[in-house]
Amino acid sequence: MNSSDRTRTREGGLRRAISLIALTWLALLAFCLAPASALGLIRDAEIEETLDRISNPVFRAAALNPAIVRVYIVNDPEMNAFVAGGQNIFVHAGMLMSLETVDQLRAVIAHESGHIAGGHLARRNEALRGVRGAAVIGMLGAAAATLAGSPEAGIALASSSQQAINRQLxxxxxxxxxxxxxxxLRYLAMSGSDPDAMLEVLRDFKSRDFQRSLSANRYATTHPIWSDRLSLIAEEAQKLPEGRAPDPELVYWHARMVAKLEGFLRPPRETLRRYPETVDTEPEMLARAVALHRLPDPDSAIAAVDTLIAMRPDDPYYLELKGQFLLESGRAEAAAEAYRTAVEAAPLEPQILGGLGRALLNMNTEAANREAAEKLGISARYDKANAGVLRDLALAEARLGNEGAAALATAERFVLMGDFQDAARNAHRAAQLLPKGSPGWQRAEDVITMTRRTRE
Ligand SMILES: [Zn+2]
Known part of the structure; x- marks a missing residue:
């Protein structure tokens, strides 16, 4: 069983990070998140692919480049979404689990795309300008945890008072x-979605907000006036075409996404009650398989995922899930086999390669360590935002005696965690050990330059 990559951010580390960041907004944000926890992000190849498929038509309608805009999943039960660090949309898991249709999710993405296209955060995000990709996560004090290898992913992160402050900020x-x-609304219509979906989402928000205010929760006072927004949206939506029914393929993947999140984030016994043994749709069976794994009841979980694989033998994500179940129940060699089949089905999916690497690392033979370093290296090249892969890569390289490469992977992991001082220290070490001018040396130099820039 692997521990989570989510930072239980140490107060000292966070203070150091704050001192590096000049602008008040970000410092305040970081301060508000300390010391209990950082913003936890969830990484999962299947869910990210589904989010891309659902979001991309909206991004194109908004004239945003789908290759640049990125959707992050915040491990938090709240109904919330926001934009930060330029073209990064953060959607809370609670939101993803609550929205019932593809078009409702598109409505949330479309609204956030409106903030990006309108440049609404340009001023507040000045500190993040010029800092690219994975470093944004570090700057936000967030850490990414894969659903794979984070058994405690369901733990609520921040206290409600912290969330209230975040929301204001x-x-x-x-x-x-x-x-x-x-x-x-315009993007929804242009992407062929139903503009009324935005109305549905806002109504849902409003009723939740009303329930909160009944329980005398202080959030209520910080919220905008819903009725204004609702009547404006209703009026505008009327003028727009109704939209097509969403692609059945997308409806399927959306249901799988919700089921997978529920399986991993809700208490397993609750999930098993909601999805009893008699369920027969694929998403329900998926939720059940994950809940069984988390009980833990490894034999039943593996039997359940085998049933799913029999239904879709080439589905890389079911094969990946089987690999995860096996690995987390201590069967590294069988896990590596499952991951290998998954890699055949999706050869360059970084997170599946990461899973294979982790399984190999757990076998801990000379040959397995060598192959682990290779697979993890490829994974890290294609995905710069996976702290777990970087940690595993550092371990694999260290076992092989490659201290320079290990230091580089560690430096890149610290960047991701927002610990720029430790990132710089490891990057200097990597730059000393790696051959001058080599690609690794160059990346170490890049980390040094980046951490220097955040200090200025
Ligand atoms: Zn907004």
Whole structure:
């Protein structure tokens, strides 16, 4: 069983990070998140692929480049979504699990795309300008945890008071919200989705907000006036075409995404009650398989995932899940075999390669360590935002006696965790050990330059 990569951010580390960041907004954000926990992100290849498929038509409608805009999943039960660090959309897992249709999720993505296209965060995000890709996560004090290898992924992260402060910091003014709603509706229509879905989402928000205010929760006071937004959206949506029914393929993947999140994030006994043994749809069976794994009841979990694999023998994500179940129940060699089949089905999926690497690392033979370093190296090249892979890569390289490569992987992991001082220290060590001018040396130099820039 592997421990989570989510940072239980140490207060000292966070203070150091804060001192590196000049602008008040980000410092405040980091401060508000300390010391209990950082913003936890969830990584999962299948869910990310589904989010891309659902979001990309909206991004194209908004004239945003789908290759640049990135959707991150925040490990938090709240209904929330926000934009930070330029073109990064953060959607809370609670939101993903609550939205019932593809178009409702598109409505949320479309609204956030409206904020990006409208440049609403340009001023507040100045500190993040010029800092690219994975480093944004570090700058936000967030750490990514894969659903694979984080058995405690379901733990609620921040206290509600911290969330309330976050929300204020990340909230927009009313004019910006109205503009994002209006632009979002247009993107929905242009992507062939149903503009009324935005109305449905807002109504859901409103009823939840009402319930909160009944329980005298202080959030209520920080929220915008729903009725204004609702009537504006209803009026605008009327003028737009109704949209097509979503692609059945997308509806299928959306249901799988919700089921997988529920399996991993809700208490397993609750999931098993909701999806009893008699369930027969694939998403329900998936939720059940994950819940069985987390009980833990490894034999039943593996039997359940085998049933799913029999239904879709080439599905890389079911094969990956089997690899995870086996690995986390201590069967590294069988896990490596399952991951290998998954890699055949999806040869360059970084997170599946990462799983194979982790299984090999757990076998811990000379040959397995060598292959682990190779697979993890490829994974890290294609995906710069996976702290777990970087940690495993550092271990594999260290076992092979490659201290320079190990230091580089560690430096890149610290960048991801927002610990720029330790990142710089390891990058200097890597630059000393690696052959000058080699690709690894160059990346170490890049980390040194990046950490220097965040200090200025
Ligand atoms: Zn907004």
């Amino acid at each position: 990340l909230s927009h003014n009313r004019a910006e919200e109205a503009a994002a709603d209006r632009m979002g």
